[in-house]
Amino acid sequence: MVGVGIGVLSWFAFWSADHPLGITTAFEHTSALVLKAAVPGLSESNSYYQDESPKIGWEWMLVLGVFVGSIISSFTSGDREPVTVPPLWKRRFGSSVPRRLTVALLGAGLMMFGARLAQGCTSGHGISGNLQLAASSWLFSIIFFSTAILTAFAVYGRTRNV
Amino acid sequence: MFDPLWKLALGLLTGMVFGLLLQKGRVAKFHVIVNQFLFRDWTVVKIMGTAVVVGAIGIYALLPTGAVSLHIKPLVWLGIVAGGLCFGAGMAIFGYCPGTSVAACGEGRRDAMVGVIGMLLGAGLYVVLYPQLSGLLKTWGDAGKVTLPEWSGTSPWLWIGVVCFGALAAFAVFDRSWGDTSPRLHKDTRQRHGAS
Numbered sequence: 001m002v003g004v005g006i007g008v009l010s011w012f013a014f015w016s017a018d019h020p021l022g023i024t025t026a027f028e029h030t031s032a033l034v035l036k037a038a039v040p041g042l043s044e045s046n047s048y049y050q051d052e053s054p055k056i057g058w059e060w061m062l063v064l065g066v067f068v069g070s071i072i073s074s075f076t077s078g079d080r081e082p083v084t085v086p087p088l089w090k091r092r093f094g095s096s097v098p099r100r101l102t103v104a105l106l107g108a109g110l111m112m113f114g115a116r117l118a119q120g121c122t123s124g125h126g127i128s129g130n131l132q133l134a135a136s137s138w139l140f141s142i143i144f145f146s147t148a149i150l151t152a153f154a155v156y157g158r159t160r161n162v
Numbered sequence: 163m164f165d166p167l168w169k170l171a172l173g174l175l176t177g178m179v180f181g182l183l184l185q186k187g188r189v190a191k192f193h194v195i196v197n198q199f200l201f202r203d204w205t206v207v208k209i210m211g212t213a214v215v216v217g218a219i220g221i222y223a224l225l226p227t228g229a230v231s232l233h234i235k236p237l238v239w240l241g242i243v244a245g246g247l248c249f250g251a252g253m254a255i256f257g258y259c260p261g262t263s264v265a266a267c268g269e270g271r272r273d274a275m276v277g278v279i280g281m282l283l284g285a286g287l288y289v290v291l292y293p294q295l296s297g298l299l300k301t302w303g304d305a306g307k308v309t310l311p312e313w314s315g316t317s318p319w320l321w322i323g324v325v326c327f328g329a330l331a332a333f334a335v336f337d338r339s340w341g342d343t344s345p346r347l348h349k350d351t352r353q354r355h356g357a358s
Contacts, residue, residue: 002187003212009179010213011220014230017172021180023261024285031286033163048292057165058173063264065177066184070268073185082270086192086257101276104256108263108277111252112284115260117295118245119235122259126210129235131217133310133321136237140246145199147250152199155255 010128017058020132022124024115026063029054092159114144181265190265192257192273199254204336211329218322234309240302256280 006021013021032054036043043049074080085100093099115121118140120129126144129137164170187209188194197203224230253259258266258274260281266274288295311318 002183003209004216005183006180006209006213007216007220009176009183010217011224011230013176014221014233015224017169017176018231018233020233021176023264024281027260027281027285028288031282032289034282035286035289046290046293047296048289051292051296055163055165056170058169061165061170061173062177062180065174065179066181066261066264067177067268068174069178069181069183070185070190070265071181072178073182074269077186079185080270081191081266082272083192084272086271086273088193088196089257100273104273104277105280105283107252107256108258108280109252109284109287110248111256112260112281113288114245114248114250114252116245116285116288117241117299118249119238119241121249121261122210122253123261125235126259127213127217128233130210131214131221132232132234133218133318134234134237135305135308135310135313136235136242138310139237140242140249143243143246144250144253147247148199148254149201149250151251151254152196156196156200 006127007131010131019058020124020128021062022059022120022128023063023066024112024121024124026060027112028052028116029056029060088156088159092156180261181268184262184265185269190258190262190269190271190274192266192271195259195262196254196257207332211332215322215326215329218318218325222318222322232309234307236307237305238299238302239305241299 010021013019029052032048032052033056036049036054084097085095089100111121115124118125118136120126120137120140125134125137125140130141165173184190187205189206189209194203194205198206221230221232225232256263256277258271258277263274263277263281267278309318310321
């Protein structure tokens with residue numbers, strides 16, 4: 001049912017804003033704007049700023065909306081999970097908080113770098129791109145899913161289910 | 163620097179519905195994502211598959227009316243392959259994808275909050291390296307904004323039919339393995355309370 005909802009929501013996004021659902025462009029634009037403010041002269045020396053125009057737009061508000069929507073949903077259903085070290089992680093790597101947070105930081109960074117290389121993520125390619133039958137998105141989805149399966153078995157494969 | 167206000171409001175509204183669906187769908191949870199890749203939980207594939215089938219039918223039905231237009235991402239070979247490898251490895255280690263990690267922050271998950279900082283750093287690295295990367299990516303070629311029906315010279319409805327059939331077949335085959343997700347959630351909750 002949630003899948004149906006996301007499918008219908010994607011019709012709405014295409015129709016109302018002429019935009020596919022996507023998350024990572026907003027991250028790229030935020031970082032680009034912060035870098036531009038922090039490093040004067042970067043926007044002249046780096047060709048990124050000639051090719052792209054980072055902004056606070058529809059996609060930025062979409063990400064903010066996901067955060068707000070999830071807060072509302074988790075409070076109304078009582079499904080709050082204020083955890084730092086997820087149980088499955090704890091079973092494999094122990095309860096060290098610095099270890100989990102360091103790996104989360106690096107893993108998330110690697111993931112986002114990959115998303116920007118490919119110009120999309122699970123939402124932009126995996127849902128929005130695949131539903132448009134984009135060749136790039138199907139190829140990306142097959143590669144990322146296979147890699148994630150291999151990585152997950154290598155990293156967590158020895159843990160019992162929790 | 164800013165979109166018009168109506169568009170910002172529309173983005174916020176669309177995002178709120180998206181976040182609500184992701185949270186309700188339980189994909190903002192570390193164990194749901196990781197267990198998908200370990201073939202112990204099929205929630206992610208179920209949700210993505212249904213969204214793609216429903217989305218594709220709607221978008222391709224609306225296309226002739228001119229109410230929607232396609233937004234295809236270009237098939238830059240090196241970008242897609244290298245990006246897919248980094249993304250898959252990073253996602254399995256992190257345990258959330260970009261959208262679900264934002265929803266996970268809403269749920270109160272602190273490792274996802276740190277992940278958001280990591281994602282901003284990763285995006286920043288891409289921006290800094292953009293001049294070198296954009297040159298490098300061109301060396302492997304770019305097949306352009308091509309769709310599967312265009313590439314094969316067939317009707318999009320043939321492809322939608324195949325995807326639909328694949329999804330229905332998967333539902334039929336994996337139906338049995340989905341029954342045990344709720345006891346697992348229960349056990350997970352109990353264990354967390356025991357530990358705290």
